[in-house]
Every structure is written in structure tokens, then in C-alpha cells.
Amino acid sequence: MSAAPLLAVSGLGKRFGGFVALDSIDLTIATGERVGLIGPNGSGKSTLVNCLCGTLKNETGSVTFDGRPLDGLIAHERTRLGLARSFQLPKPFHSLNLIDNIRVPLLYTVNARHGAHLGDAQVQARCRELLQEVALADKARRLPRDLTQVEMRKLELARAVATEPRLLFADEAMAGLSPSEVEEIIAVLIRLNQQGITIVLIEHIMRAVMSFSNRLVVLVAGQKIADGLPQEVVRNPEVERAYLGE
């Protein structure tokens, strides 16, 4: 692990009324890692992602990204800093075709950053390229409603990757997919990681998480109960208890 973590979370807490969704979470993620974030339903995984990405506001704790505090920044500002996410339920822009779906993050995130400004032709080319990477190029002019479930997941990933993130949260990118489709998505994620994107995968399918992650973090009832090498974490008695009962 390098000296300065890419993402550092300390003491992060979130309540919904009297319900403690996240209880003082500490987490660091180093550049280039492939982290699997697991936990039973309702353990706070998505809430954690929502807090880190600015969709929800955490009441306590602080988050630093690349040495920069994120507290008080709203979602689109965090996206522009290089923190991208895909949604648990795909949220395509249903009235826009695939090219325009990708064009939104290109025009509003990439072009909003200092430095490089893509012209019309470059944006068009980049859209094609991104759709090509997830094998959707031949459907570029179609609407999201014409896509299959796995294609919808790929569009969701392509749109997140279009923001040129340094850290990507893939929130249940494989829910409801067949085993071969899961393999496909994992292959895409590993390729993205090799291109230099640090990835946190939130997932239920253990086979997928084990084959993808080089580190595993376990949340149970809003608390982090384990964090380490996947093979060791799954043998952790506390984790076993959370998943299989006493």
C-alpha cells in the first residue's frame, strides 16, 4: 500500500431518524486497489456509497479524497474530482440515446475540469470508444429501453467511466445477471482497473467478489467488522456468523 491513501474515511456516521445506518466507519483505499465491499441486506453498503459520493450527507466523520477533504461538496463536485459511481438500479437517461447518455458526463465532467477541453468531434469519438469498450457500439443510436439487463449494466458502467474517474464505486453492478453475464462484467471491471481506475465493488454474489477483489471489507449492521485479504476475511468467525448465523 502506498503512503498516501486515495480515499480516507474516518469516523463516518449516518442515521435515519433513530436508526443508525452507519456507525463510525473507518476505511482507507489505496490507488490501484480492487476492493470488495460485502455485507447482508440492509448492512449499510449503499448508504456508505451514497455518503461518499455526496448523494446523502453523513452526520459525523470526514472523508478525504486524494488528500482533499470532501465534506460539504455536493455530488457533481465530487464526480468532477474523480469519484464516480454506478447505481444499484440502473438509472439511464431514458429519453436520450446511448451516445447522448455518455455525452452528459463528457460535457459536464470531463469538459468542466481545468485543462483539456474536448471539441464536438472528440466528444463524439470518445462516446464511440467508451461504448466500444463495453460492446455497445452497435446500439449507439438506440434508446436505453431497447437494452437487455446486462447491456443496461454496461451502459451504467460506461457512463461512470466516461467521467474519467480515479475511484469507481460499482454498486451491485451484477444483480440479476446470469453467471456468464457476471463473468462479462467482471472482465470489464478488471480491464478498467488495469487502466488505472481504483474500484470498489459492492456485491452479493460471493463468487464474483472473490474472483475480483484483492481486499475485502465487510459491513454488518452499519459497522465494519472485517477488512483484509479475501481468503482470510471469509474465514473470519465473525463474518461467518453474520452470514450463516450461529
Next chain:
Amino acid sequence: MRTGWFWIAAAAVGLALVLLTRLYFTNEYFFFAAYVVLQYVVLSTAWNILGGYTGYINFGTGAFFAIGAYSSVVLHKLPALLKTFDVAIPAIPLPVMIVVGGVVSGIVGLGTGYLTLRLRGVFFAIATLALAVVVQTLIVNWDFVGGSRGIYVIRPAQAPLGGSYIQYLYTLMMALSVISVAIARWIERSRLGLGFAAIRDDELAAEAGGVPTLRLKLIATTLSGALMGMAGAPLPYYVTYLDPASSFNLAYAVNSVAMPVIGGMTSWVGPIIGAVLLGTIQQLATVTISSALNLLIVGLLLIGFVMIAPNGIVGLVQARRRRRALPVGAPQREPQRAA
């Protein structure tokens, strides 16, 4: 077509329409009626910038429209008021009033947006309805602009640009129509329009894609409000007697929702079609049948379109084109956007 060329073409069409109608129509009533139709082109185009592009339904058209009208009343009375303080200023020309009305309504739009844009869907719509009530109450209790008894506004004796004063009003409204349609079309093809569409489809995903949703929504409410105010600014000179009951008339709110819905909300063409169609039918019905029938016609058409063609006339045409271009069941192709 490039945006610059569209501005030129739209201005040319507007100018040609004005010249031709002023040459061929000698009956003053034509201009009275056409003014109303054009006013609805502006109102429904303005409404569509917020309602059609970003998906926020506004029932407060009457408020923005009346704010434009009443700001003109204030400016109309300003020279006389200042005279009592021994300050002499000439009468303020109508184009200046239109600009001021637009600025005032735009500011109100910005403020309303800031207060209400956290609300979504039906709650936003209810808040805009409340705005109309609040503004109407303020005007009713403001004596300087006539209060509830209304106010007479005397037109200037001389109409600029030759012809009668109503022809002058008609010409101004044509110019406003051209400007608002050109703005709407420019938005549709710009980065702004893409951001609006993203907001309409899914606000969380838009934020995750880097779209500053609050800022964009404020731009939409401000622009929409400003254009509505500009449409209302000439009203005192059109009616010559302005009172709250007529300037806040429910018809403005209903029509500016119904016209884009019937014409089609996703394109700048839709509000024009809706406004010309409904506006003309209403004007014809007023003359031939009864003026009370207006809103009934709008209501029936609205129900019919919502049930049969929810994407409006433009949607019907697009679906027809797709069916011709593609085999049955093949997916549609959306119009391409320029970056």
C-alpha cells in the same frame, strides 16, 4: 441548421409575417386576435423550457405573466409620480417596459426556483400554484397599480413603426415570439439542453454525471419566468384596462400547460403548434360561438391528447416517421444533439 442561421431565418419569417399581414389585413380585429395567439406562442415556449425540457410542471404562469404586466403599469405611472417630486422624465417606451418586465419576472423566477426546487413532481406544481395566489394577493392590495378595482392605461397617441397601435403591439409580440422560439431551439441543441434532459430523466444520475442540477434548474426557472414576464409586459396597452381578475386569469396557466402538451413537449416546434392551433381555435370560438366555451375546448382537447397521444402532435409525427424509416418493432432513433 446552425444556431446563428436559425436566428436569421426565424427573424426573417417573423418579419415576413408582419409585413404580409399588415399589407393584406385591413381589419383591426385580425391583429387583436393574432396578438393573443402570438402571446401564447411566447407563454407556451417559455413554459416548455421549464416544464418540457427539465420536467418541472409550473402552474404559476399567471403570476409571471401578471408581474410583467404590472411592472409595465408601474413604469407607465412613473413619470407622473416623479413629477410630484419635481423630477421630469419622458414617457417610457414599451420595448423598455418589456425588458424591465422580463428582468423582474426573471428575478421572481430565480427566487421561486431557489425556494421550491427541492420539491419534486406534484409538490413543485402545488408550490407554483401557491405563488400565483401570493402574487395576486399582493397586487390586489397594492393601491398604486389599481388594487382590486383595476387601472386604466391610456395608450400613447402615436404608434411607432406606422399603422395603428394594435399593429405595433402585434409586431412587438411577433418579435418576442421569434426571440423565445430561437432561445428554446438553441437550448435544445446546446450543452444546457442536454443537462436539462438529464435532469428530466433522472436527477441523481445527472448529478453523478457531473451535472450541477440546482444551477441548471435555476437557469430554467429564470429564463422561463423572464420570457413569461416579457409576454405580459405589453398587456396593459393591449387591454387598456388591467385588473387582477383578468391578468391572473386561470386561462393563462391552463393554456400554457395545455399548448405544449398538445403540441409536444420535447421539441421547440411543439409549443408553437399547440399555441397556434389552440389559440386560433379559441379566437374563432370566441367570435362564432361563445367566449365562455374557450376553456371547455382546451380541457377536452387536453384530455383527448393525454389519453391518445401523450407525446403531442410532434410525438405523433415522429412515431409515424420512425415507422416508415424502420421495420416494425425496430427501435427508434432520437434526433442527434450537437455538443
